[in-house]
């Protein structure tokens with residue numbers, strides 16, 4: 001039995017399951033302060049004989065094993081979680097191998113193993129939710145350098161009709177600052193779920209996502225692109241993405257049919273938690 005945590009900015013999803021992606025039990029815990037949230041996480045997992053644990057976390061996080069702060073959540077604006085040693089806390093409690101990566105890297109692993117990119121040795125998983133992040137599988141492995149990639153913070157060209165200043169507290173009008181859920185809400189004055197009828201919202205959203213996808217396609221050449229996260233529940237964004245991306249690429253690279261190349265997660269909203277089970281299995285194998 002394996003333990004899996006999808007640590008998000010609004011909620012922690014905890015599950016026990018196995019490396020085939022089978023989930024036996026799961027719960028959700030609100031993300032408040034670490035002292036409150038982690039106590040509940042520990043109470044849940046204490047009920048099960050877990051052999052390893054995987055954590056897919058909101059970031060940025062320290063994934064460099066040589067670093068003294070390996071396993072920490074680092075420069076998050078979320079109060080109380082900055083410099084929080086989540087891996088050490090779990091390790092001291094459970095004494096099992098702990099796999100640790102970003103939430104989007106976990107989801108990318110899940111999708112590449114059991115989801116929309118099953119059988120492919122490369123894919124890109126992007127979430128558009130409270131933030132924007134992406135995880136890439138390249139040659140069958142998660143892409144990592146001195147740290148994990150931060151593809152949500154790339155700069156994109158502005159939509160000609162967009163006067164919104166942007167919401168990223170680090171870069172203002174990076175992709176996340178212009179196109180994540182909170183940016184949509186502030187620009188248009190209401191939450192995304194309440195803007196379903198406003199076609200201009202989703203036209204602009206598709207424009208920004210296509211700007212980013214062009215960069216990702218040209219740099220990484222992923223074999224499949226998977227778009228998850230709350231905002232992508234608006235299916236009407238997809239036609240806008242296809243239209244703008246086709247215009248931007250202008251037939252320079254030959255891609256498969258865009259509706260088959262850029263898709264929703266095959267594992268639905270379970271991509272992240274199943275990915276965390278796989279991170280747990282990897283941690284056991286590495287030991």
Ligand code: ADP
Pocket residue numbers: 008009010011128129130131180181182185191192193229230231232233234
């Ligand atoms: P998180 O990123 O915190 O893990 P989500 O992926 O659900 O969680 O993203 C939350 C963001 O997505 C919020 O800004 C919310 O307004 C937006 N969102 C959630 N569901 C929808 C939806 N059905 N349509 C449009 N926007 C949505």
Ligand code: ZN
Pocket residue numbers: 152153168169170171172174175176177
């Ligand atoms: Zn940014």
